[in-house]
Amino acid sequence: MYACLHAPGNLPLLLECARFFSPHIEEIDEDTVVFDVRGLASLFGPPEQLAEAMERRVGVAANIAIAANPDAAIHAAHGRRGVTVIAPGREEDALARLPVNLLCASAGTAELLELWGIRTFGEFAKLPPLGVAARLGEEGVRLQRLARGDGGRQLRPIEDPLQFEEAMELEYPVDLLEPLSFILSRLLNEVCRRLGARSLATNEIRLLLTLEKAPEHAVMVRLPVPMLDPAGFLKMLQLELSGHPPAAPVLKAKLAAEPVKPRRTQQGLFVAMSPEPEKLELTISRLRHLTGPDKVGAVAIVDTHRPDSFAMRAFAPGVGTCQGVGAPARLSLRRYRPAKYAQVVLERERPARISSPVVNGAIAVAKGPWRSSGDWWSAEPWNRDEWDVEATHGGLYRLYHELDSRRWFVEGSYD
Amino acid sequence: MGTVAQLREIAPGFLKREDKGRLSTGIPAMDQLTSGGIARGTLTEICGPVSSGRTSFLLALLGAATRQGECCAWIDGAGSFDPQSAFDAGADLDRILWVNCSGNTEHALKAVDLLTQGGGFGLVVLDLADAPERDLRRISMASWFRLRHAAERTGAALVVAETAIHARSCSSLQIEMKRKRPVWTGKLLHGMETEAESRKHYRSQTAEFTALACLACKEVG
Numbered sequence: 001m002y003a004c005l006h007a008p009g010n011l012p013l014l015l016e017c018a019r020f021f022s023p024h025i026e027e028i029d030e031d032t033v034v035f036d037v038r039g040l041a042s043l044f045g046p047p048e049q050l051a052e053a054m055e056r057r058v059g060v061a062a063n064i065a066i067a068a069n070p071d072a073a074i075h076a077a078h079g080r081r082g083v084t085v086i087a088p089g090r091e092e093d094a095l096a097r098l099p100v101n102l103l104c105a106s107a108g109t110a111e112l113l114e115l116w117g118i119r120t121f122g123e124f125a126k127l128p129p130l131g132v133a134a135r136l137g138e139e140g141v142r143l144q145r146l147a148r149g150d151g152g153r154q155l156r157p158i159e160d161p162l163q164f165e166e167a168m169e170l171e172y173p174v175d176l177l178e179p180l181s182f183i184l185s186r187l188l189n190e191v192c193r194r195l196g197a198r199s200l201a202t203n204e205i206r207l208l209l210t211l212e213k214a215p216e217h218a219v220m221v222r223l224p225v226p227m228l229d230p231a232g233f234l235k236m237l238q239l240e241l242s243g244h245p246p247a248a249p250v251l252k253a254k255l256a257a258e259p260v261k262p263r264r265t266q267q268g269l270f271v272a273m274s275p276e277p278e279k280l281e282l283t284i285s286r287l288r289h290l291t292g293p294d295k296v297g298a299v300a301i302v303d304t305h306r307p308d309s310f311a312m313r314a315f316a317p318g319v320g321t322c323q324g325v326g327a328p329a330r331l332s333l334r335r336y337r338p339a340k341y342a343q344v345v346l347e348r349e350r351p352a353r354i355s356s357p358v359v360n361g362a363i364a365v366a367k368g369p370w371r372s373s374g375d376w377w378s379a380e381p382w383n384r385d386e387w388d389v390e391a392t393h394g395g396l397y398r399l400y401h402e403l404d405s406r407r408w409f410v411e412g413s414y415d
Numbered sequence: 416m417g418t419v420a421q422l423r424e425i426a427p428g429f430l431k432r433e434d435k436g437r438l439s440t441g442i443p444a445m446d447q448l449t450s451g452g453i454a455r456g457t458l459t460e461i462c463g464p465v466s467s468g469r470t471s472f473l474l475a476l477l478g479a480a481t482r483q484g485e486c487c488a489w490i491d492g493a494g495s496f497d498p499q500s501a502f503d504a505g506a507d508l509d510r511i512l513w514v515n516c517s518g519n520t521e522h523a524l525k526a527v528d529l530l531t532q533g534g535g536f537g538l539v540v541l542d543l544a545d546a547p548e549r550d551l552r553r554i555s556m557a558s559w560f561r562l563r564h565a566a567e568r569t570g571a572a573l574v575v576a577e578t579a580i581h582a583r584s585c586s587s588l589q590i591e592m593k594r595k596r597p598v599w600t601g602k603l604l605h606g607m608e609t610e611a612e613s614r615k616h617y618r619s620q621t622a623e624f625t626a627l628a629c630l631a632c633k634e635v636g
Contacts, residue, residue, distance in 0.1 A: 272484040273570070275535025283533045287514055290522055290529075295515040299498045299508055310498045315512045317486045329442050331607050331626040332470040332500035334493075334545070337517075367602045388604040394594050396466040396607065412497065414597075414607060415470035415544070 001047060001088075002155070003054065004034040004073035007062035017058040021050075023197055024157040026070070032077065034070045036155055051083045067091060071151025075121070078102050091149020096122030103143045109136055121147040164202070165256040166190045173212045173249030177241055180250055184237055187255040188230040195259060201226035204258035205233055214248035221285075224316040225277040226260045232282050239289040274317055284315060305374050306382060307400075307411070308335060331414055333398060339409035342399065351387055351399060356410050359397055365390040369401070388414075435570045438538060441479030441505070445472065448613050448622035449588065453572045455537070458563040458585055461576045463592030468609030469576050470500070471626035472592065473540055476574065478505035485537030488512040488530045492523040493545035512536075520550040524558060527573070531562060534569035544576045551581050559585035580614075589614040598625065 003021070005014045008031045015033060018025045024036040037050060044050040047066045054064050065076035067086040072095060076084045079098035086094040098121045100113055112135070118124050124147040132140045145151070166187040174180050184207070195202060203226045207219040221236045263277070275283070287296045294312055302309040342356035351366045369385035376383070387399045396414035401407070437452035446452050453459050453476060463469050478501070480487050487510060489496055494515045502508060512530075516523040520543065527541045543551060559582040566573040575582065580589050595608040606625050613620045 272486070272537055273535055274486045275533060279533055280535065283529050284512075286529055287526055290525055291514060291516055291519075295517065297513065298511060299496075299501075299513050301498055301502055301508070308497075312513075317510045329471050329475045329624055329626040330500065330504045331604070332474045332504065333497045334470050334495040335497050337494050365597070365599065367599060367604060390597055394464075394466060396597055396604070412495070413465050414604070415466055415468065 001037050001066055001068060002034055002070045002073045003037045003050070004028075004032060004065045004067075004070070004077035005054065005058060005062050006032045006065075006074075006077040007058070007060050010060050010062070013058060013060055014062065017054060019197075020057055021054065024155055026155050027158050028074055032074065034074055034077075034155065036157075037066065047085045048083075051085055055083060067094075067149070069149070069151040069153075070155055071146050071153065072149040075102050075146070075149075086149070092122075092125055095147065095149045096120060096125070100124050100147070103146055105143055106139060109139055109143065112136065162198075162259055163256070164191050164194055164200075164259055165254065167252065167254040169252045170250065173251055175249035177238065177245070180241070180253070181234065181238055183253055184255065185230065185234050187253060188233050188237075191255060191257045192228055192230040192233070195257060196228055198259070199262065200259045201228040201262035202257035203227070203260050205237070206256045206258075207237060208254045208256075209246050209250045210252035210254075211246055211248040212251050214246075217246040217250075219244070223281055224314050225281070226263050227278050227281070228262065229278055232278060235282055236285045239285050243289050243293075277316075280315070305372065307372075308337070333412045334415045335412040336410060339400070339411045342408045342410050344399065344401075344408040351389055351408075354389070354391070354399070354408075354410075358410055358413070359391050359395060362392045363389045364392045373403075386411075438476065438485070438572050439479045439483070440472065441475040441482075442472065442624050444622040444624045445475075445611060448590070448611060448620055453538075453574060454587060455572045456567045456570045457572065457587040458559070458566055458582055459572065459574045459588045459590070460580055460582055460586040461574060461590050461592060462579050464578060464594065466597075466607065467592040467594045468607060468611070468624075468626055469544055469592050470542075471504075471607070471609070472590075472611070472624075473542070473574065473576055474501050474504035474506060475626075477501060477511065477538065477540065480538040480572075481505075481507035481510040483537075484510075486510055486512070486535060487538040488514065488527075488536050488540065490514045490516065490523050490527045490530070490539070490541045492516050492520055492541070492543045493518050495545055496542070518545075520546045520554075524554065527562060528565065531565035531569060531571055531573060534571070536569075536571050538572045538574065539566075541573065541575045544578060546577070548578065551577060551579075554581060556583070556585065559583075563587075595623070 007014055011030055018033050018035045022035040022037055026034050028034055040050055044053050051064050051066055063077045063081055065073045065084040067073040068088040072091045075095055075098055079102050100118055100120055132144050168183055203223045205221040209217040211217055219240045284296055297312040298315040300311045300313050302311050340356045340358050342354050344351045345353040351363050353362055366387050366389045368387035371385050373383035375381045383403045385401045389397050389399055398411045400409055400411050435455040437454050439452040440446050461469050477487055489511055494517045496513055514526045530539055563585045591612045591614060593610045595610050597607050598605040608625045611622045
C-alpha cells in the first residue's frame, strides 16, 4: 500500500509527516509526497485508521489517499478532498469521476481527448484499448492504464544527504543550563531518531551555540565507540557545559552528529568482564568533570629517559586476553608530584641529614650517586644525581640533586 | 541461642556470601596468605607505614589482574602512581584506568563510588596511602558500607591502601604490611623484604615476600 499527501505550499510539513511513517518517500511536486506504508497494519491497524493517524500527524488541511499503487494514490489525493482509502482492486471505480486533466497528458493528446468528449478517468478507461493504441500510441496506452488505476511503477525514494544536523533558534536568550538542556534533549532525540532510522550510530557530537554579543561557543564530545543513546549524550554535553559554560546567553543551538556504523561485538563465554563502553564513557566524563580533563585515562610510557615522562590517552581496553601469570614482585616507587624540595646536609659528599615536608632527620644509608642528564639541546634540559636513601625510621626514599640549580628534591618513596 | 545462631537456623544462606572467585595476587606467599587471592565482590584493606611494601603488593596484584584480561582502575588519592613501576610489575597499562585526584580525598571517594557502581571492572584500587589521617577519619562508616555493597553487587575486588585500618567491619580482609629490611647490593638498592599479616581471618597468619628492584630500568636513567 502507498499513501499520498497533498497540501499546497506545505511541503516541509508533508515530508516531516511522511518521515514519521516511512523511510521510503518520493517527492512528486512542491505540494505532494507519496510514500510506502506496507507493513504498518500491525502498528496502526487497517488503512482507514492509518489515514486518521496521518491526518492527526500532518497538522494542516491536506488531501490524504491510500491505494495499492503510488499512481492511484497520487491521482486520488490530487482529485478528491479529505481522506480517501481505495481498497485493492477497486481503483478503477474509485478514480472514475476524476477529471482527465489530472493525467498530465501531452498537449496533443489532451486536445484529442477534449475533441472526443472524454472528461473523466472513467470515460477514458472505457475506450477500447486497441483503438487507443492505434490513435494515441504508447502514451495513450500508458495514460489509459493510469486512468484504470493500474499504475505499475516503482517508488523513487528521495535520498537524504547523510548530514545529521538539527538547529533551533530561541525566542529569547537562555543563560541557564537547565532550560538549555531541554532544547539539547529535543535536538539529540531528533538526531538519534534519524540515525536510528538508518541503522547508524555516532562517535562525535558537535554543538555550536550562537551567543548574544559574544563569539560562538563550540562543544565537541568524542566517543571511543559508536553510541546511540540520547540520554547519555545529553549528560555528557551537560557535564561539558557546566565545566566550560558559555560566556553569554544562548540565542541559537546547532547540533551535528558524525554518522558511523554501530558497534557489533560478540563476547566470549570465558572472557573477563569489562565495562560497557557506553556506560564507561559517561562515567569517564563524570570523572573528568570531577578531577579535571587530563587527570583521567590510560597512561602510556613515553620513549625518553626523562624521569616521570608519560602521556595520557583515552581509556579503551578492548577485549581482554589471558596472558598467563608470572613476574616476581617489583619494588615500586610512589612519586611526589611535584617533587618535594629538601635541605640536605652532606658528610663525605654523601647525604647525612635531610629536612623536607615528607622526611626529616638523619639518613642511615645513602647509595649513589646515579648521574643522568638529557635534553641539553632543548629549552628544558635535565642534569641530576640520584641517591637511594634509608632514613633512620626505616623509610626508603629517592633523592635527586639538580646539578644546574644545586638544589635537592625528594622524588618519591619506595613502597 | 544467640541471634546469629537463630538467623542461621531460620535462613541458612543468610550469612553466607556468594563466592565470586578470587584474583591471584601474583605473589605465591600472598596467595597462600589470602587463601588463593583477593576475593571478588569484597572490600580489602591494605595498611602499613611508608616503605612497607603496600604499593609493590598492589602493583603485583594489578599486574596479575591485567594479565588475566581484567579491566582495572587505580584511583590515586595523592597522584603518586608511577607508570614505570606498574609496567615493571608486568601490568598492561592499556587495561588500567588511572584517576589522579591530586590529593583530594573527597574526589577519590566520589571516583571510586562512580566506578564501583558502574561495574565492569575486575579490580578497583583506592590508593589513600598518602592521604592525611584527619581526612581518612572523616570518612563515615556509611560510605565504607556503600562501597562494600557496590563491590558485592558488581563483583569487583575493591582494595584500599591506607596507613591504618579505617573500614573496620566493612572490609572482609585486612592485611597489615610491615617493613623488614631493605636489601642493598653494593651501591644498588636490590629490593625490600616485607612481612604481611592477615587480620580478620579465622586465625592470624603472616607471610613474607621480597620486592625486587628493577635494576635494569634503574641503571638506564
